Amino acid sequence: MELDVKSKQKALLFHKRPTNYQPNVFTESKQEFTELEKNIVTLVINQIGHMSLKGEIKPNVNLVFHIPFAELTKKNHSVIADAALTLQSKRLIYRNDKTEQLDAITPFPRVKFDTLDGKKIIEVTMFADVVPHFSELGKRYTKYECDIMLSLSSVYAKRMFDIVSMYQCRGQFQFNYQVEHLMEMLNCPEGYTFNDFRRNALLVAQRQLLEKANIVLEWMPAKKIGKNIVELDFIIKTQLQIASEGVKQDQQTVNNMSINEAYTTAWQLMKGYKLKGFQKDRILSDHSLLDTFFRIDSELANGVRQNVKNPTAYLVKSLGIDQLKDPKPKTKSEAKTAPSTLSLFPQGPTLRSGSVKSIGAIFGDMIMNE
Structure with missing residues (x-):
């Protein structure tokens, strides 16, 4: 197929954007x-996605x-050159098992x-009939961070980052693939066995996604034929989701505590902050503040x-006690009679052992009485 020079359109001067957009079918x-060829393709997608x-x-x-060569490596340009040359012969293969249609294309024929401006570049040509495979985003598309x-x-x-990003864009954090189909996509x-696939693809992807993207990718067998695993269920979790789950679990633990357990636990947690005595008193004397203290401590x-x-400054501001003044007694006689949670519980607060009402129940009573 001859390249019609007149039909050629130069892309704008290369400018790397932080986000890539690509069709889900791609x-x-x-x-x-x-790996290196995929990096070149990633930078092409970085340009065409924003043009689209x-x-x-x-x-x-x-x-x-x-x-630019510099976007791919700071040294060893010969490796990049070799990858660019082999890119010319690599294909994309689209298979539709329902219609038994197969479409194999070579996206970069030249x-x-x-x-350019004294810098080495790779000039990649994409024929017009291939462009839609990269540019037709539709209502749903895959979005990810280029770097x-x-x-x-x-x-x-x-490739697993491609796939995980696609499901994240859909708001789906669980998905399923037949092993044979996923191995073909990757x-x-x-002749790869499942153990080969697990060791060289899944485990490597799992480790790198955690290290580079803060994504936790878990999988489990969904279907077996005899001893052979033929289908997998995947679960995506970000570090933030895992952290949020930890906060929820902490809150459930607090809600099931007796008042005595809650006060004693709070006392121990307060040792991790540089709180003043009257600030501790204020937190322990107010059930609402105590609940907020547990939540913020868990989030941190x-x-x-x-x-x-500064966790202490953040905590007291979040609790609204950053402007609280120390209510120091004016006279010695007032100091002797002034109540203090700290003076009542010098080793940490303890209440009657018969009290088993949970913090969650206390808050429920407070809402009912409002």
Whole structure:
């Protein structure tokens, strides 16, 4: 197929955006790319996705992209050059099992090297009839952070990041695949056993997604034929979701405590902050503040609240006691009679052992009495 120079459209000067957008049909295709080839494709998608969002793609026009070597590596340009040359022969394969249709395309028929403004670039040409496979986003599409994709060193991790991102964009955190179909999408070698797939693809992807993207990916057998696992269920959890689950579990624990247990636990937790005595008194004397104290402490401990430089200052401000003044007694006689939670419980607060009412029940009573 000859390249019609007149139909060629130059892409705008390369400008890497933080977010990539790609069609879901591309995400679920079989891709034959290596790690470095996938990085080049990622940068092409970085450009074409934003062109599509802005309506800058003209129909029936070939596209040309300029990818700087510097975006792929700071050294060893020969490795990038080799990857760019092999990219020219790699295919995308779309299979529809219901209609038994198969479509295999070579998206980048022309790849050459050039120098632009004194910098080495890869010039990648995409024919017009291939452009929709990369640009037609539709109502649902895959969105992910470009730098995270580039940071992943395994092509299997990159492809699983593609797939996980697609489901996250849908608001789905559980999904299912037949093992054979998933292995085909990830372009696993022929003859791969499930153990090969698990060791070289799933475990590697799981580790890298956690390290680079803060995504926890879990899986479990969904279907077996004899001893063979033929279908997998996947669960996606972000670090924030895990942290939020930890807060919920802590809250359930607090709700099931007796008053005595709650006060004693709070007393121990307060040792982790630089609170003043009258501030501790105030928290322990107000059930609503005590509940808020438990929640904020749990959020800090589980990592829901990040980048908090001064936990004590953050805590007292969140509790609304940052402006609270020390109610110091005016006379010595007043000091002897002034009640204090700290003076009542010098070793930590203790209440009557017969009290078994939970904190959750106390709050329920407070709401009922309002």
